[in-house]
Amino acid sequence: MKAIVVFPGNHLIKRVVVKVSFFILGRALQSASMFDPTIRKELSPWEDGYTIKMEVLPKGPVMGWRKHKGTLKYVGGSISNANLEIRFKNLTSAFLLMTPQVGVAQGFAENRMSVKGDLSHSIVFVRILNVVISYLYPDFIANRLLKEIPPLPYRKYYRRAYLYLIGIPFGK
Amino acid sequence: MLPSYYEFFSPVKIISGKRAIDNLPHELEELQAKKPLIITDKGIVLTGAIDLVKSLFKEYHREIPVIYDDTPPDSSTSVVMEITDIYKNAGCDSIVAIGGGSVIDTAKGVNILVSEGEKDLMKFAGANILKNPLNPLVVIPTTSGTGSEVTLVAMIYNEEKGVKMAFSSPYLLPRVAILDPRMTISLPPPLTASTAMDALTHAIEAYICIQKNPLSDAYATAAIELIRKNLFSALQDGKDQKARLALANAATMAGVAFSNSMVGMVHSLGHAVGGVCRLPHGIAMSIFLPYGMHYNLEAREEELARLLLYLGGDEEYVRTPKEQRAERSIEMVLEMRDKLHTICGIPRSLKEAGVKEELLPTIARYAIDDPSILFNPREMDFDTALSILKNAHRGEL
Secondary structure (H helix, E strand, O other), rough: OOOOOOOOOOOOOHHHHHHHHHHHHHHHHHHHHHHHHHHEEEEEOOOOHHHHHHEEEOOOOEEEEEEEEEOEEEEOOOOOOOOOEEOOHHHHHHHHHOOOOOOOHHHHHHOEEEOOOOHHHHHHHHHHHHHHHHHHOOOOHHHHHHHOOOOOOHHHHHHHHHHHHHHHHHOO | OOOOOOOOOOOOOEEEEHHHHHHHHHHHHHHOOOOOEOOOOOOHHHHHHHHHHHHHHHHHHOOEEEEEEEOOOEEEHHHHHHHHHHHHOOOOEEEEEEEOOOHHHHHHHHHHHHHHHOOOHHHOEEOOOOOOOOOOOOOOOOOOOOOOOOOOOEEEOOOOOOOOEEEEEEEHOOOOEEEEEHHOOOHHHHHHHHHHHHHHHHHHHHHHOOOOHHHHHHHHHHHHHHHHHHHHHHOOOOOOHHHHHHHHHHOOOHHHHHHHHHHHHHHHHHHHHHHHHHHOOHHHHHHHHHHHHHHHHHHHHHHHHHHHHEEEEEEHHHHHOOHHHHHHHHHHHHHHHHHHHHHHHOOOOOOOOOOHHHHHHHHHHHHOOHHHHHHHHOOOOOOHHHHHHHHHHHHHO
C-alpha cells in the first residue's frame, strides 16, 4: 500500500478570526490602559519598555504590547522576545479563548497556554485582561468568562462605546 | 460532574512499603543512571538515612554516589548553581533527592541546569517552558507533606529579585518516588503535624479548585481519608510504621491531586507569608486552610459538603443534615487544628505564629500576585486578602 503524504491545512477561517481578535484585544487593551485607573495602577510597578507577547504555536499569529508612559502600547506582530510571553498551544486553544468560549483562568486551568517569564506578572496581566473583558462584553457573556466581574465605574457603558467606536478603530 | 476538558499526567513510578528504599540501586540501574548525585541536608545525615543508602550501594556492588548534604531550609538560585557545578565536575548523570520540599525543589532546579546545559535558571521560570526531558531524578521524601516527589512544580528563591520563583513543567516530574516509613520515623511531632496539614491542604484545595477532574478528585479524597485515620496515631507513637507509611502515601496522593488540579488561595496566602515572614509552609497551611474553605464556600458548597465523608467519616456524614455538611467540614478542620495545637503546639493564628500585624498589607500584596490564586474558585483582591489575613491574625473565622 502506498504511503499517503498529508500536508498541513491552513485552518484559514480560524486563523483569520484569531488574527482579528488579537487586533481587537490589542487595541482595546491599549485604549483601556489610557482611561482605566485600575489598569494603570496594575501597570505602575513595571518599568517603561516592559513587553508582553501573545503567540499561537507553532507559527502564529503573534501580537504584543510595550509599556510606554504608564500605558500599554499595542505593537501588533512586530515583537520577538518579550518579558512575558503567553503561548497558546495551538490554533484551537487561541480560537476558544478569543471567540470567547473559554475564559482566561479556565484556559490556564485546561493547560491551553504556557507562560514564559515571571508567573506573578502573568497574574497581574490576567487581572488587566479581566477588566478589558468586562468592558468588551456585556455582563451575560463576561459572567461566563470571569469568576467575578471586576467592579467598574458607572461610566462603563460610555467607556464600552468609546472602546468600540474610537479605541479599537483608531488606537486612542 | 465531568469537566468539558481536562488533562491529567502522573508518570512517576511510586514504590511504597517496608524497606522500599532497598530498591534504590536497582531502580537507578533501570534508569541507566551510573553516577548519581545525592542531594540532601545535614538533618537527614544525622538520622542515619545517608549511611543506610551508602550501605545499599555497597551491597549492590556499586560505587558510592557523590553526596551533597548542605542544602539549606529554603531553596535558592545560588545553592542550585553551587550544586550544578559539583554535579558537572563529578561527571554525574542523575540525581537522587533525599529530604523534604526544599531538597526536592533544589534537586529539580539543578536538574534543569545540568540537563539543559545552562547557567541561568531564570530562563526557565514560568509554566511549560522546558522542551526536553531532563536527566533521571529519583526522590525519597523524608516528610509527609509537600508531595514534591510527584509534582511538576519547583519553587526556588530568586536572590536577585528577593522573591520565590515558580517553575512548572511535566519534565520536572521525577522518574521514581520511594516511600519508606523509615524515612519519616524520626520526624518530630510538630513537623509530623504541620507537614500532614500541608498534605491535607493540597488535597482539599485540589478538590475545590477550577482545574479539578475525576482523577485528581480520586487521589484527593483518598489522601484526606488516610490523613484522618492515621495522623493522630503517628503523633501518639512516632514509631508506628503503618501510620507513617499511610501519611507518606497520603502526601504523595495529595501531591498527584494538586499537581493535576492546582491549588488556590490558601497557598497564595501561605506562599506570601512564607516569603515575607519565613513562616514554615506547613504551619501557614494549617492556619489558612479553614479561611480558604470558608471563603470558597459560596462557590463550592456542594464539594465542601461531600468532603465531610472523608474528613469526618461515614457516620459523621450521615448524621449531619445535608445543608450543614459544608460548614461541618470546615468545623472538622478547625477541630483537627485545635487537637494538633494541644498535642504539639501548632499555632492556630498568625499572632500565635509570631507574625507582626504591620506586615499584613505587604503579605496581602504578594498573595494576590501568587500564581496559585488563578485557580481559586473565587477572585481575591487586595482588600479581601487583607481582611482574611487580619482575621487569621486574630484567630477569628
